[in-house]
Amino acid sequence: MSTFRDTAEYVRNLSEGEYILLKYLERYSKRFERVSLRLLKKVTKFSDEYLMAIIKRLSKEGFVIYFEQPYESVMLLTSGLDLLALKRLSDKGVVAGVGRQIGVGKESDVYDAIDPSGTRITLKVFRLGRISFKDVSRKRSYASIKLSHKWIWRNYASAKREYSNLSMLYQRGVSVPRPIYQLMHILVMEALDGILLHDLREVEQPYILFRSIMYEVKKTWDIGFVNGDLSEYNIFLQWDSLKPILIDWPQAFSRNDSNAVDLLRRDVQNVINFFVKKHECDSEKLKNIVKELSLSLVLE
Ligand SMILES: Nc1ncnc2c1ncn2[C@@H]1O[C@H](COP(=O)(O)OP(=O)(O)OP(=O)(O)O)[C@@H](O)[C@H]1O
Ligand SMILES: [Mg+2]
Numbered sequence: 001m002s003t004f005r006d007t008a009e010y011v012r013n014l015s016e017g018e019y020i021l022l023k024y025l026e027r028y029s030k031r032f033e034r035v036s037l038r039l040l041k042k043v044t045k046f047s048d049e050y051l052m053a054i055i056k057r058l059s060k061e062g063f064v065i066y067f068e069q070p071y072e073s074v075m076l077l078t079s080g081l082d083l084l085a086l087k088r089l090s091d092k093g094v095v096a097g098v099g100r101q102i103g104v105g106k107e108s109d110v111y112d113a114i115d116p117s118g119t120r121i122t123l124k125v126f127r128l129g130r131i132s133f134k135d136v137s138r139k140r141s142y143a144s145i146k147l148s149h150k151w152i153w154r155n156y157a158s159a160k161r162e163y164s165n166l167s168m169l170y171q172r173g174v175s176v177p178r179p180i181y182q183l184m185h186i187l188v189m190e191a192l193d194g195i196l197l198h199d200l201r202e203v204e205q206p207y208i209l210f211r212s213i214m215y216e217v218k219k220t221w222d223i224g225f226v227n228g229d230l231s232e233y234n235i236f237l238q239w240d241s242l243k244p245i246l247i248d249w250p251q252a253f254s255r256n257d258s259n260a261v262d263l264l265r266r267d268v269q270n271v272i273n274f275f276v277k278k279h280e281c282d283s284e285k286l287k288n289i290v291k292e293l294s295l296s297l298v299l300e
Contacts, residue, residue, distance in 0.1 A: 011083065024040060026184075029075075086186075107128050155185035158185075166178075175216050177190045194238040194245070211289050217268065231271070265298040272286045
């Protein structure tokens with residue numbers, strides 16, 4: 001019954017041999033679901049006994065599964081991939097410890113962590129293609145979740161894309177979390193202190209808050225991008241200023257995309273709908289704010 005945190009703890013005990021094996025497993029798991037023992041023997045040059053001892057240990061800890069049939073092979077599990085990524089992040093001096101889980105998204109798990117200086121950071125771990133957790137308890141399923149090899153690349157690509165989108169937006173002054181690092185399927189970013197727009201109970205000046213959100217949408221559009229997945233779940237508000245920070249950017253679209261205007265329209269409409277429903281705002285008044293920001297093309 002291990003968790004992501006247990007995986008992070010294990011990084012400290014990881015032996016050189018285990019690390020070498022994980023590196024090869026990752027490399028070949030991008031191509032095969034199971035990596036044959038023969039191949040592992042050849043590339044690691046480990047003795048049979050040593051190799052089997054390592055595989056046994058990693059499998060006991062729930063990082064890999066060993067198969068005897070139809071041929072001797074090893075399958076890397078999600079937790080094994082996490083272990084390798086966390087080991088690398090630790091060696092690079094990016095992550096020193098992992099804390100509690102703060103978010104479960106459709107596409108990722110988000111964790112609290114600290115860097116070597118003790119500063120809080122946030123890890124977004126991409127989990128595209130994972131088997132649905134709905135029927136199983138999270139704790140039970142974490143370590144045993146099988147990694148579909150086809151998804152490794154997708155997750156790496158998403159993490160990379162979100163990192164590069166955040167870097168560009170952050171540099172150009174849009175209010176987004178500061179990206180720190182990206183490695184494999186993990187994005188490391190600044191930890192935000194605040195609350196999701198969705199979870200905010202009441203707000204004294206909803207129109208001002210709405211305007212400050214639209215201002216960020218407008219800046220993004222002027223730079224040439226649109227989030228495409230904007231909603232009350234992807235707008236974070238900083239304590240106590242309620243400064244909006246737009247999160248969740250792996251899918252951002254270019255303004256040159258043929259449907260960019262539609263996406264912008266939908267993003268804006270999502271936020272309008274939310275303010276009308278939850279904060280009883282007048283939709284015409286909200287639309288006027290959008291117009292004032294010269295985003296009127298979205299209201300046609
Ligand atoms: N930098 C951060 N600091 C603090 N909390 C964060 C940070 N980034 C994300 N979170 C939390 O994690 C949750 C999920 O993050 P995000 O929306 O980026 O992931 P997601 O998997 O794409 O979610 P979904 O697909 O459900 O929209 C957020 O709703 C937020 O509560
Ligand atoms: Mg989200």
